[in-house]
Ligand code: UD1
């Protein structure tokens with residue numbers, strides 16, 4: 001089967017510089033959802049017809065299995081499909097999808113393909129409460145589809161019809177080629193309508209079969225920000241239901257957003273207002289408190305992520321405890337039972353088993369051993385203004401509060417850094433390090449009093 005995806009339209013009603021098909025749905029372009037579904041149906045290259053914002057669309061979507069075809073002027077859906085013809089295999093049927101209809105189920109499309117086998121022309125139709133703006137499906141008294149009439153061309157009784165054309169069709173390709181070449185644009189919009197093929201097909205004795213999706217949202221296109229937001233909610237509701245069906249506990253299924261792929265083990269609990277981006281894996285018994293953002297991260301069994309935590313590009317071992325208010329940046333690896341607490345930022349660093357940084361610290365470009373205790377206010381000074389350097393802290397080191405480690409620096413195992421130490425040089429194992437500072441006391445000190453006006 002050939003698949004042609006129409007994505008050349010302008011999308012004026014988005015009021016956006018971004019082409020309509022690149023508007024984000026669940027964190028990726030609307031068009032990429034269509035492509036993902038198409039890939040499950042066909043092994044042949046996918047033909048994407050681009051026009052408005054073509055450069056941006058090609059750049060965002062480019063992949064080895066996609067053939068882009070330019071439709072320089074958008075002269076209508078029939079004209080768009082015609083541009084793709086030189087690249088299709090005429091011996092196989094052609095399925096036409098819209099780049100702005102992102103949530104059609106693959107199973108629905110398979111039903112359409114099956115219904116149109118044996119050289120029929122298949123149309124995906126849906127019955128809606130408000131058909132305004134869509135092409136209407138005209139059936140004869142026997143219930144057969146005999147035409148599709150656009151809103152702008154429809155007469156008053158045709159406008160009453162609530163069964164509409166989704167735009168998704170499948171056709172025998174050689175016939176399609178012939179029908180498209182004789183299309184006329186003698187309609188109100190002066191466009192070459194793909195829908196006009198139906199009448200020609202009937203004249204050639206081809207049967208038109210209609211197939212309906214299980215859900216109306218499968219056929220909804222995104223033409224404006226309202227529809228985009230509506231479909232986002234549909235997508236997220238479906239995703240939440242998938243997680244619930246797999247046994248994940250969601251405190252409120254309407255308050256989770258998955259913008260990528262979320263894999264969960266058993267007994268996972270996710271509280272409200274969490275956002276998952278990219279590929280995220282949660283092991284068994286993971287629990288996530290409210291208001292966390294987790295991107296591109298793998299989280300091991302039994303990890304507790306406390307509220308307001310932001311994790312991006314990290315790998316967490318078993319039983320780690322995070323937050324509240326922790327921030328893990330890319331390249332963070334926390335070994336089992338490590339704790340990273342409130343207002344601690346970790347970047348490109350490894351924390352060993354049972355290492356703890358519970359309060360107000362910056363740990364960047366560092367290797368921290370097992371059982372290291374990092375006191376509040378500790379900073380790895382990794383940046384000299386030009387280059388980044390690494391801090392190495394071996395096992396069982398104790399770091400007192402308000403310590404600065406000027407990288408590159410290594411602290412040997414079992415060493416103790418007193419509170420308020422600035423560490424410039426490597427520290428031998430088991431040493432105590434402190435900076436000489438004296439505590440000065442002035443007795444009976446009187447604080448200045450506020451002057452009277
Ligand atoms: C089209 C259908 C209408 C159907 C509706 C469903 C026709 C004539 N009408 O109308 O029956 O109910 O979709 O949403 O087919 N496109 C191109 N090049 C063009 C024109 C369009 O690539 O020259 C693409 C658009 O990017 C879009 C799709 O085709 O993805 C549909 O185009 P649009 O202008 O939205 O068609 P409608 O008037 O909505």
Ligand code: MG
Nearest residue numbers: 009100221223
């Ligand atoms: Mg449209």
